[in-house]
Amino acid sequence: MRHSKEAGMTLIVKTVTRLTVGLILLYGIYIIFNGHLSPGGGFAGGVIMALSFINIMLAFGKEAALKKFNLSSAQLLASAGALIFLLLAMIGFIDGHFFSNFFFKNKLPFDLLSEGNIPIYEVAISLIVGGGLFAIFVALVIEHKADKHSD
Amino acid sequence: MLEIHLLLIFMIAAAIIAVRVKDLLSSVVAVGAAGLGLSLSFLVLKAPDLAITQLVVEILCLVILIRATIKKDLPFSASGRWFFNTLITLCFLAIFLGAAYFSLKSLPQFGNAVMRVSGIYVENGMIQTGSPNIISAIILDYRGYDTLGEVTVLFTAAIGVLAIVRKIGRKRET
């Protein structure tokens, strides 16, 4: 019973997940890149991306998902995102101030790249959030359960 | 604003159920309902960014809490065992609410935010940052430093959780 659960859920769930997970991921990416035009942004998008991986993990069991993306790569992704964010903020020193937002400016609003480095910030945030939350989830739920088995 | 009052009453009811119910799983589900009520309240209060964020965060919290609590709802001692302590807590909360009531009286009325600084954001935000979404303009440009703090908090929590779930904390050879 427990083992069948570890291997994933029923066929219906698996099929639906297979069909929707790409869409969820795409929606997350859409939200990230349109954060400055419409509601949403790096944070919500990052959580949605993490949720799509969690979805795979819950439907297909942990082996299938962890093969694609494991704990240490999630943590590396989060660190990389944080470093990118900090570096972007420090690039502002060129313009004179920490966090200055100066390149790509002077364009009309309502364009995808209308506003300086905000989209790049959004991507960095989504990396931290996606990686960090996925790492938290794996650490809390999956590895913890695996250890309970070995006891 | 009738909607917001109804939503608040719904949230209070969900919270009371979450506090009172004996079964942990039901409690988690009830608090999830309160979170969805919060998401709807954000929508009613014209904060769509927050509604989306609250919704996805709520789902994630629910998944984590349910996976953490499932099959573990062992019986636990009832909270009303020490009548005296409960009485003190209720007294404290009553005093808190009473004091809050008096201090709320002198705040600006609901629906009349002053917008001393925010007026500047609304006025110049789109031209100065190029972002039509003023929330994005604030969190990533005007107050980008706060967002650095925010992502650092999340990063801290991730590393903290990884540190806490280690199986062996100390090396044991002495």
Added chain:
Amino acid sequence: MTAYLLCLVLFSIGLYCILRKRNLIKIIIGIGIVEYAVNLFFILVGYRTGGRSPIFARDQVITNMVDPLPQALVLTSIVIGLAVTALLVAIAIRIYEKYGTFDITKINKLKG
């Protein structure tokens, strides 16, 4: 005014849960409720009657907007709440592994 007060009632319910409940998961839930209440209070404070959400759209003139600053702050605050919840759940799971219970009356290896 009534909305503010109802919001603080929600805060008090969460506080009651933290102070009086004897189960780790219930305490985490109490903290969650308190965070909901504080976040909602911040947004209530920034509401303007008849205001639009603070997002400009093409070819539209918007005169009355709700206060955008509390929304930006609450976004940060939600993330902080999520981080705290994750950390608390991690500690609670480890406590469960060590003691086999979520009941804090049975978790008392420390004296104080």
Added chain:
Amino acid sequence: MNIIPLFVIIPLAAAFLISFAGRFAKRIPDILGNSACFALLFLSIYMANALYKIPGHILVYKVGGWIPPIGISMVVDSLTAFMLVTVNLVAFMIAVFSIEYMTKYTDKWKFYTLFMLMIAGINGVTITGDLFNLFVFLEIASISSYALVAFGTESEEMEASFKYAVMGSVASSFILLGIAFLYSWTSTLNMADMASVLAEKGYTRTLPFVSVLFLMGFGLKAALVPFHGWLPDAHPSAPAPISAMLSGVLIKVLGVYALSRIFYNVLGMDSRILSILIFLGALSMLVGVFLAIGQWDLKRLLAYHSISQIGYVILGIGLGTPLGIFGGLFHLFNHSIFKSLLFLNSGAIDYSIGTRNLQEMGGLRARMPVTAATNLIASMSIAGIPPFNGFFSKLIIILACVQAHHAGYAFIAVIGSILTLASFMKVQRYAFFGVLNKKWEAAKEVPVGMLASMIVLGLVCIVAGLFALPPFSAFLTNAANVLVNGKDYAALVWGAVK
């Protein structure tokens, strides 16, 4: 000045780099962590020196180039510089100590990542000029400290960490609620702007409520007596360097510094708040020391003394007179030095013989001479024996009490000091003097790195008494003046922004 943001950038960059590369190479966490701490210490001394030359000077950094009420500003005045020197001095010594000590634990890179994040949070709280930003960095420091308390992953540590995390979250909620009330009333978040708006709008019934919320929130973070329940569990459970960091720095910056900054510079201090602070300070002083005397666990005893000594600091700051604030800040500095030294000593004993129980120790002076000597210095400092720094700061606080016509509180302070002396006589008697316990014949002195940081802190204990005398006292007087002339804060910041 362009170096102000570096106080946050350096530890954050170190943390992210350690987490990125730390698991691949063993030495990277040590090297990066220690060099970052050293750079911070150097920068803070440089900053303090720059400010020392011009009394009353204030530096404002506009993050992102936005002028203050619009963007976030960082403000460095004499008080900030004083806190930065205290924090980064202690942090560097603890980082050096951790190189050897933390080899007892697994996954050192996680420790250093969390440690650097904690320093980033503490420095961020210290330099910020924005109320919500203060909250965000306070949360960084708190969350990393919750995780660090549980770093040993034993059951007691988990229990202590959970208690601490719950109390800390409640405190944070109170603080955030207070900020929401203040935002509704003033519609701004910048501390200087808020101070001007509050002065302009005058008294309102919201202010007492907000004051109580902040008092509860920061009082919980500072472990003042009615709110102290978490401290005696959390501080002893952490690894020794983190105990030193928590007791030495964290409760002071998150509690005392934030409290006094907000009350003196933003809300405006009134006599009712002052009398509450004095009362809570005196209460903490007595309750902490009474609870400490009966303890047999060395770290737990030290933790109770932290409550008692924080009481002295709050008593001094709560007097509101120039001399009182001077004494309070002086004691804050001294306490962070000798309390971190005492916790490092307890860590050294634990490293060498593996116990914290005083009854099992005895005669360790013969086996661990340096630890014993530094511990004697720190014990005499905390108990207030003349040539050491603790004596001068306690004397100043007591004199300030008498001067402000609070002779009763002066008497309580003297009693607290005597009881502290008794309690540390017990530590000396059971741990270092007396007959060597047979079990510890093979006990060895700890490695050089750990000794070096303890010796430096011990030397600071001896030298720091000089801060009470001119010309060095100007350093502290300037810092105290920031609080004494609290109402000038807004004008100074606006003057620096232009």
